[in-house]
Amino acid sequence: MAESEVAFYSDRLRIAGYLHTPEDWHAGDAPRPGILMLSGYGGNPHFDCIHLMRRLCADGWFVFTFDYRGFGNSEGERGRHRPLEQAQDAFDALSWMQTEPGIDPQRLGVFGTSFGAAHGIWVAAHDERVKCLVASAAVTHGERWLRLLRRPWEWLDFHERVFDDARRRVRSGEPTIVQRGDIMLRDPDALRQRAAQAPSGAALPPEDIDLESAEACMRYRPEWVVDRIAPRPVLMLCAERDALVPPEEQLACFERCGEPRRLVRLPGAGHYDTYEFRNPAVSDIVHQETAAWFTRYL
Numbered sequence: 382m383a384e385s386e387v388a389f390y391s392d393r394l395r396i397a398g399y400l401h402t403p404e405d406w407h408a409g410d411a412p413r414p415g416i417l418m419l420s421g422y423g424g425n426p427h428f429d430c431i432h433l434m435r436r437l438c439a440d441g442w443f444v445f446t447f448d449y450r451g452f453g454n455s456e457g458e459r460g461r462h463r464p465l466e467q468a469q470d471a472f473d474a475l476s477w478m479q480t481e482p483g484i485d486p487q488r489l490g491v492f493g494t495s496f497g498a499a500h501g502i503w504v505a506a507h508d509e510r511v512k513c514l515v516a517s518a519a520v521t522h523g524e525r526w527l528r529l530l531r532r533p534w535e536w537l538d539f540h541e542r543v544f545d546d547a548r549r550r551v552r553s554g555e556p557t558i559v560q561r562g563d564i565m566l567r568d569p570d571a572l573r574q575r576a577a578q579a580p581s582g583a584a585l586p587p588e589d590i591d592l593e594s595a596e597a598c599m600r601y602r603p604e605w606v607v608d609r610i611a612p613r614p615v616l617m618l619c620a621e622r623d624a625l626v627p628p629e630e631q632l633a634c635f636e637r638c639g640e641p642r643r644l645v646r647l648p649g650a651g652h653y654d655t656y657e658f659r660n661p662a663v664s665d666i667v668h669q670e671t672a673a674w675f676t677r678y679l
Contacts, residue, residue, distance in 0.1 A: 382438045389447075389477035391470045397454035398447040398477065399426065401438035406483055414679035415443040415484035417474055419497030422462070422520075422565050424452030429494050432657025436668050437492075442675065443484045447474050460558065462594035464499065464523070464601035471504045475511070488512060488679045492671060494655065495626055496520045502603035502634070505610045513678035514610065515671045517618040518626050518655050521607070521634035524599040529627045530566040543599070546592045556591040564595045568624040570651050604634040611639025616674040618667055620650040645670050 383402040388395050406413065416437055420429035426446040434444045449467045450457030471491075479486035490513045493501030498519030505511040520526045528536045546557045607615070615638050619631040635644050647655065647663050654660035655667050 382435065387477075389473055391450060391473040392466070394450050394456040396447050396450060396456070396470055396473070398445060398474065400481070401434050401444040402483065403438055403441050403443065405441070406443075408482065410483070412483055412485035413441065413443055414488035414490060414675065415445060415478045415481070416675060416679075417471065417478065417489065417491045418444060418446040419471060419491065419493035419500045420446065420449075421495030421497050423561070424449045424462075424467075426453075429497065429656065430492075432664070433492070433668060433671070436657075437672065437675070440672050442679075443478075443481070445474065445478055445481075460589045460591055462564075462590055463597050464496075464503075465597075468500050468503050471500050472508060475504075475508065479510070486510075490514070490675050490679050492517070494518060495652070499523070499601065499603045502607050502610070502615075503601075505613065505615070506603070506606035507609075509613070511610075511613065513614045513616075513674060515616045515618070515674055516631075517667060517671075518620050518623055518652050519617060519631050519634065520626055521602075521604040521630050523597075523601040525633075526626065526630055527564070527595065527598060529629065530625075539595075543592060543595045547596055550593065556593060558589050559592050560588050561590045562588070564590060564592075564598070565625075570624060570653055604637060607634055607638050612641070614641040614643075614674070614678045615639075616643045616645065616670060618645050618647060618655065618670065620647045620652055620655055620663075622649055623652045625652040643670075643674070 382404045385400050387398045418430040420426040430446050438444045448455040451459050451461050478484050491501045491511050492515045494517045498516035501514050501516050505514045617631050617635050619628050650663045654663040657664040
């Protein structure tokens with residue numbers, strides 16, 4: 382397996398990409414399906430996706446991921462999280478994959494985890510180049526997700542703060558800078574995950590973020606368009622003890638999803654148990670179900 386750093390452009394910004402090429406593929410061989418991997422809210426594919434990428438590549442697929450604009454090695458304004466802009470990066474990543482020798486441009490799949498699964502749903506609903514989708518521990522309705530992370534009175538205060546800031550900002554033009562954990566509240570498991578990231582060798586995503594990012598998140602609702610993916614297939618993986626993206630997020634969306642579809646519940650699993658480094662038994666299921674889905678539909 383070869384891992385190479387590449388680049389593509391989205392809205393004229395240079396986006397850093399990372400391509401995994403199967404070890405048994407050689408120039409001149411028949412093209413193979415390609416899988417696009419989309420990382421979560423922190424925008425760190427080297428932590429969110431790398432283990433599963435390597436396993437899927439070892440299975441024989443080309444696998445590609447990238448740093449969202451403003452994150453990692455990509456160009457773009459730091460401290461800005463705009464779902465529609467990140468979705469545009471994903472559209473352009475698919476276009477790049479269609480230019481890469483060895484990748485069959487007609488057989489592209491998407492795997493997204495957490496907020497990356499939100500992008501996976503959005504992109505698949507709007508782009509028929511995506512032939513099948515796997516959404517793991519998916520955020521599917523931005524406002525509901527942020528509300529589920531808070532106690533009722535905390536949500537009311539936070540909602541008022543976000544839209545008070547919007548009314549102030551449109552007059553002043555000045556952003557309000559907060560910590561990312563003020564928007565995406567971290568449960569104890571998420572705090573442990575961030576502590577584990579530091580020694581992993583992967584760069585930690587920036588903490589400073591504008592409060593407008595929360596407003597943009599509230600208006601991002603891939604659940605509203607998930608029914609437009611059918612008849613292309615959707616697999617959803619739901620961690621039943623997920624406190625960061627509660628199961629209601631996946632279950633409500635799955636009910637709106639057309640056929641063919643499949644829901645896999647991961648009993649006893651928390652959000653980060655779906656990642657390779659946390660719980661091998663759970664991550665093995667994620668890999669097996671994902672590989673079987675792509676094998677069947679790509």
